[in-house]
Amino acid sequence: MEKLLDLLTKKVAEGFVAAGYEAANVTVTVSNRPDLCEFQCNGAMPLAKTAHKAPIMIANDVVAHLNADIFSTVEAVNPGFINLRVREEFLAAYLNDLRQNEHLGAPKCENPRSVVVDYGGPNVAKPLHIGHLRSAIIGESVKRIYRYFGDKVVGDIHMGDWGLQMGLIIAELRERHPDLPYFDDSFDGAYPEEAPFTISELEEIYPFASGKSKVDAVFAEKAHQATFELQNRKRGYYALWEHIMRVSVADLKRNYANLNVDFDVWMGESDADPYIPPMIEMLEKQGILRESDGAKVIDVEKEDDKKEIPPCIIVKSDGATLYATTDLACIVQRMQDFKPDKLFYLTDKRQNLHFEQVFRAARKSGIVPETVELEHVGFGTMNGKDGKPFKTRDGGVMRLETLIADITNYVEQKILENQVVDAAEAHKTAKIIAVAALKYGDLSNLATKDYIFDLERFAAFEGNTGPYLLYTIVRIKSILNRAELKDATLAPADSVSAKNLQLALAQMPEQMLMAYRDSAPNVVCAYAYELAGAVNKFYHETRILAEPDEAKKQNYLALISLAKRALDECIDVLGFEAPEKM
DSSP states (O other): OOOHHHHHHHHHHHHHHHTTOOOTTOOEEEOSOTTTOSEEEOTTGGGHHHHTSOHHHHHHHHHTTSOTTTEEEEEEETTTEEEEEEOHHHHHHHHHHHTTSTTTTOOOOSSOOEEEEEOOOOBTTSOOBGGGHHHHHHHHHHHHHHHHTTOEEEEEOOBBOSSHHHHHHHHHHHHHOTTSGGGOTTOOSOOOSSOSSOHHHHHHHHHHHHHHHHHOHHHHHHHHHHHHHHHTTOHHHHHHHHHHHHHHHHHHHHHHHTTTOOOSBOOBHHHHGGGHHHHHHHHHHHTOEEEETTEEEEOOOOTTOSSOOOOEEEEOTTSOBOHHHHHHHHHHHHHHHHOOSEEEEEEEGGGHHHHHHHHHHHHHHTSSOTTSEEEEEEEOOEEOTTSSBOOOTTSSOOBHHHHHHHHHHHHHHHHHHHTOSOHHHHHHHHHHHHHHHHHHHHHTSOTTSOEEOOHHHHTOSSSSSHHHHHHHHHHHHHHHHTSOOOOOOOOOOOSHHHHHHHHHHHTHHHHHHHHHHHTOHHHHHHHHHHHHHHHHHHHHHOOSTTOSOHHHHHHHHHHHHHHHHHHHHHHHHHTOOOOSOO
16 A cells, blocks of 8 residues: 555656656655645755746646645645645545555565564673663564564574673582582582572672672682683583573563563574684685784774774684674574574664674675675663663662662552552553553664653653553543444544544554664654644544534544554554553
C-alpha cells in the first residue's frame, strides 16, 4: 500500500506535468504551519531558472491542474509554495484501506534481512547496574522495529564471561574454600551439581577480589594464573566456571525480564574464544598482521581519514589477546552461524573508536564482505539532575533492580492516591507503568545524546512521557468497554479534531519506516506522542458515548479503536505494554 505522502506527491507531480513542467523535484511534505495548510509542495521553486518564470507563476499554473477529488483546497502562496488540504472523503477512504493492512500500512521488506543485534554486554558474576540500561532498552526496541518490517533478527547478549574477572573469582574461592574438589588436581570424580555459592555471595566475591588484586601483587598473579588455566580448560576451574555461568545467567534473565528485554542467544566471549587461534593464523597467512613493539597489529588507517585511526591490536607483546581480538573472532562466529546481512552493535559511545578499528579489520581481512552492513551506535550517558552520570545518594553506581524498584514504588504511591486501581492490583499495574516510564524516558531521546534522568517527569501522567501514552490507551479501552463497536468503517471527519486525528493516523507508515531506516526508536516516541495528543484533543471536544446519532457514534468508536491499535503497535516496538486501568 502506498504511503500517504507518496500518493499525494504522485498526484501533485501529475499536476506539474499537466501544466507543462518537469516533476523530478516534486515532493509533498507535511506542513510545518498546520494553521495554514495540511501539506505543502515547494516544487515550483527550483524550476524558476529553467522555466524562465517566477515560482509563484509556476505554482499558479500547477494549482489549476490539481485533482479536486483529492484536494479540498489548493493555494499558490508567495514566493512559490503550494499549500494543500485533502478532502475528508479521500482521507477516510485511505484510512479504511490502511486498517486492512497488517501493520497499518507499514510495508514489509521486499528483501528481508538477516540481522544480528548485539545489545547486552554485561559481565557475569556482577549485578546489572544503570550502565547496562541504555543498551538493553535501545537494543530491544531496535530489534523489535527490525522484526516489525519483516527482518529475521537474532538478539545476542554477548556476555563478558572469559576474562580476568573469572580468574579473580576462582582465586578468591580457592583462598576461602581450599578444600573444594575443584582445587584438588587428583580429584577425578563427578563435581557437585549445586554451585558452592549463591548469586549474592558471587556478587560479593568479585568486587572484593578485584580490590584485593590492586593491593596484593601475589594474589593478582594467582588470579592471572587462574585465568590462564581456565582458558586452557583446566578441569576443576572449568567446572567452577560452569557454575558461575548458570548462577549468573539465571539472575541476568530475571533482571532483564523485569525490563521486558529478552535475548535469542546467550553467548559470550567464551563462545568466540575457540575461533581466535584459526583467525590469527588466517590473518598471518594474509600478511595483514605486522609486528609493532612485539605486538601484532592490523593497520586500519585510510588515506582520506580526517583523524588518526590507530592500528587494531590483535595480540599483545606478552601473547595475550584483547577485546578487539575477541570481537573480531565473534564476528567470524556470527558470520558462520547466522550468515547476517547486517551486524548492529550498541555500546557506550566511548567505544566508537574501538568498533571503527574492529570493523575496518573485519573488512580488510575479508571476514565481512562489503555486502554485509556493519553499524555501531554509541549511546550517550544517563545523567542525574546535576548533569553528571547518575549515582546513588552515597555516590555509588545504582543497581538496575534498585532503580526499577524505586520507580515502581513511586508510581504505586501515585496509583494508590488516585484510588482508580484496587490495592491488590496496584503493584502489578505500577510495574507496567514504571517500565513504560523508564523506557520511554530513555527512548524519546536521540540514542547518541546524553540525557537527564528525572523520576518525577518520567513518571508523570501528563506531558511527553510513557505513562501519558498508557493513560491514552487505557482511556480508549474504557470507552470501548462501555460501548459496542458494530461498524469499524470510518466515515469522513465531521470536525477539525477528528480530521487531525485521521491525519495523524495516516502518518504512521511514514514514521515507522523512518524509525526503521535510521534504527531510531525516538522517531516512534515522537510519533506516538503526537498521535496521543490528537486522540485526547478529539476526546475532549467530542461526545462519544453520549452521541445520540448511532451512525456518528459508531464512526467515533471506529476512529478511537484505530488509534488504540496504532498506539498499541507503537508501544510494542518500544518494548512496553498498557495496563487495563490506571
